[in-house]
Amino acid sequence: MGLPVVTVEGRMVADPELRFAPNGTAVGKFRIVAQDRRPNDQGVWEDVGDPLWLQVTCFKQLAENCVESLTKGDAVIVVGKLKTEQWETEGGEKRSITVLIANTVGPAINFRTTPHSEQRAQRSSAPAEDQWSTPGVTDQSEDPPF
Helix, strand or coil, rough: CCCCEEEEEEECCCCEECCCCCCCCCEEEEEEEEEEEEECCCCCEEEEEEEEEEEEEEEEHHHHHHHHHCCCCCCCEEEEEEEEEEEEECCCEEEEEEEEEEEEEECCCCCCHHHHHHHHHHHHHCCCCCCCCCCCCCCCCCCCCC
């Protein structure tokens, strides 16, 4: 039996950091906070319950892509496996943290678009050339050409 796989939607609390392991593997780390939100009686959205703070770790190309694509404040969806890391401080205190080892990370676009979407919208606002037209033919029939 392996580690549990979870999907967490949260908000980046800092920019992701990129480091390299001694063998050259890229390792990315960032923290997210997830909290349920609901509209109150006046229709204003409020945080409900306790926040869940998670350290996210990702590797290789995913780590590099996260550093290039995500910044503090971004809403993200992370799919991965939960793992508890434990250590002892110099003072002998035992500590632990829950880490989400990411398999997939993506922007949550429930309430806004991504820069990639905005670039696509700019490209599609320009008149596109009709890929089905034949140069020099001005047939205005509404029948398909096949």
